[in-house]
Amino acid sequence: MHRRLAALLLAALVGAAACSPASRPEPVAGPMVRATVADGLAVPWGVAVLPGGDLLVSERDTARIVRVAATGGTTTEAGTVPGVTAGGEGGLLGLALSPSFADDHLVYAYFSTAEDNRIVRFPYDPDRPTGSRLGALSVLLSGIPRGPRHNGGRIAFGPDGLLYAGTGDSSDSEIAQDKGSLGGKILRLTADGAPAPGNPFPGSPVYSYGHRNVQGLAWDGEGRLWACEFGADTWDELNLIRPGGNFGWPVVEGIGDRAGYIDPVAQWKPAEASPSGLAFAGGALWMAALRGARLWRVPVEGDHLGGSPQSYLDSAYGRLRTVVTDRDGTLLLATGNTDGRGEPRPGDDRILRLGLPAS
Numbered sequence: 001m002h003r004r005l006a007a008l009l010l011a012a013l014v015g016a017a018a019c020s021p022a023s024r025p026e027p028v029a030g031p032m033v034r035a036t037v038a039d040g041l042a043v044p045w046g047v048a049v050l051p052g053g054d055l056l057v058s059e060r061d062t063a064r065i066v067r068v069a070a071t072g073g074t075t076t077e078a079g080t081v082p083g084v085t086a087g088g089e090g091g092l093l094g095l096a097l098s099p100s101f102a103d104d105h106l107v108y109a110y111f112s113t114a115e116d117n118r119i120v121r122f123p124y125d126p127d128r129p130t131g132s133r134l135g136a137l138s139v140l141l142s143g144i145p146r147g148p149r150h151n152g153g154r155i156a157f158g159p160d161g162l163l164y165a166g167t168g169d170s171s172d173s174e175i176a177q178d179k180g181s182l183g184g185k186i187l188r189l190t191a192d193g194a195p196a197p198g199n200p201f202p203g204s205p206v207y208s209y210g211h212r213n214v215q216g217l218a219w220d221g222e223g224r225l226w227a228c229e230f231g232a233d234t235w236d237e238l239n240l241i242r243p244g245g246n247f248g249w250p251v252v253e254g255i256g257d258r259a260g261y262i263d264p265v266a267q268w269k270p271a272e273a274s275p276s277g278l279a280f281a282g283g284a285l286w287m288a289a290l291r292g293a294r295l296w297r298v299p300v301e302g303d304h305l306g307g308s309p310q311s312y313l314d315s316a317y318g319r320l321r322t323v324v325t326d327r328d329g330t331l332l333l334a335t336g337n338t339d340g341r342g343e344p345r346p347g348d349d350r351i352l353r354l355g356l357p358a359s
Contacts, residue, residue, distance in 0.1 A: 065095070330356065
């Protein structure tokens with residue numbers, strides 16, 4: 001009960017509108033936009049940092065992967081991923097590099113076809129001609145439910161070297177509670193796409209369930225997995241993921257304090273969040289908000305909040321889709337104004353580099 005009361009009090013502080021000026025916490029110095037790394041991108045979604053500092057960026061609707069030069073921001077087309085069917089919230093979504101990329105040059109992608117969502121991999125060869133640098137595609141996992149909305153799509157390799165994927169309920173909320181479905185889950189796979197050894201449900205890739213639409217995955221400095229997801233009309237969530245945990249959807253949305261369901265560590269009204277990207281840097285989680293059009297800093301200590309979440313860049317760059325940590329500790333932030341729901345500005349969409357304040 002004490003934990004629930006504390007969580008409710010912190011949730012009340014999340015939105016500025018909920019706080020009087022006298023009651024607002026002392027602001028923490030925010031990130032500074034150092035540079036525009038690239039602009040003119042079409043619905044950028046996944047961002048992966050290559051060993052030399054250049055970026056690979058997926059475009060949801062064109063199914064292209066473009067390479068962005070770390071210096072100068074020049075973009076060149078690496079290639080188009082075959083089999084992608086864009087539409088609604090589906091298309092070419094998350095990207096991840098193999099943990100052994102320097103040796104195997106393998107890129108992983110999550111994308112929508114006409115029938116499902118799937119996870120694939122392919123070699124990337126920068127020495128081949130522009131537009132044809134992607135090698136033959138191998139399907140690692142298919143059959144993830146696909147819908148016009150709620151396709152999930154974020155993939156990332158964890159500290160354990162295993163591949164994690166956030167999926168959505170494809171607007172069929174009941175499948176989130178069905179452990180036999182791949183929708184509304186966080187999945188944990190080997191690099192070859194098999195269910196990872198030690199998964200909570202033997203022979204299954206399902207790692208946690210009861211999710212509505214997971215699009216943010218990040219590990220803190222102690223290796224704990226955090227995930228953010230879209231709520232419906234009431235609460236968006238930040239969750240600390242536990243193997244085999246049931247995170248409530250559609251039975252519970254937000255903090256419900258109900259036996260058998262894991263409550264989020266923090267929650268937001270969708271107008272302030274609609275979270276997509278998630279990264280960890282400087283002792284805090286950084287959460288990119290689409291509808292909320294802001295970047296949230298969420299300090300964490302162990303398995304709980306280390307202070308009140310605070311927002312930055314409010315409406316300064318519109319919808320924010322993806323945030324990743326670069327090798328030097330700066331943040332890379334991709335906007336999402338060309339996705340059909342935003343109001344594009346000259347130069348959209350873009351990737352920004354953000355410096356964090358010195359601790």
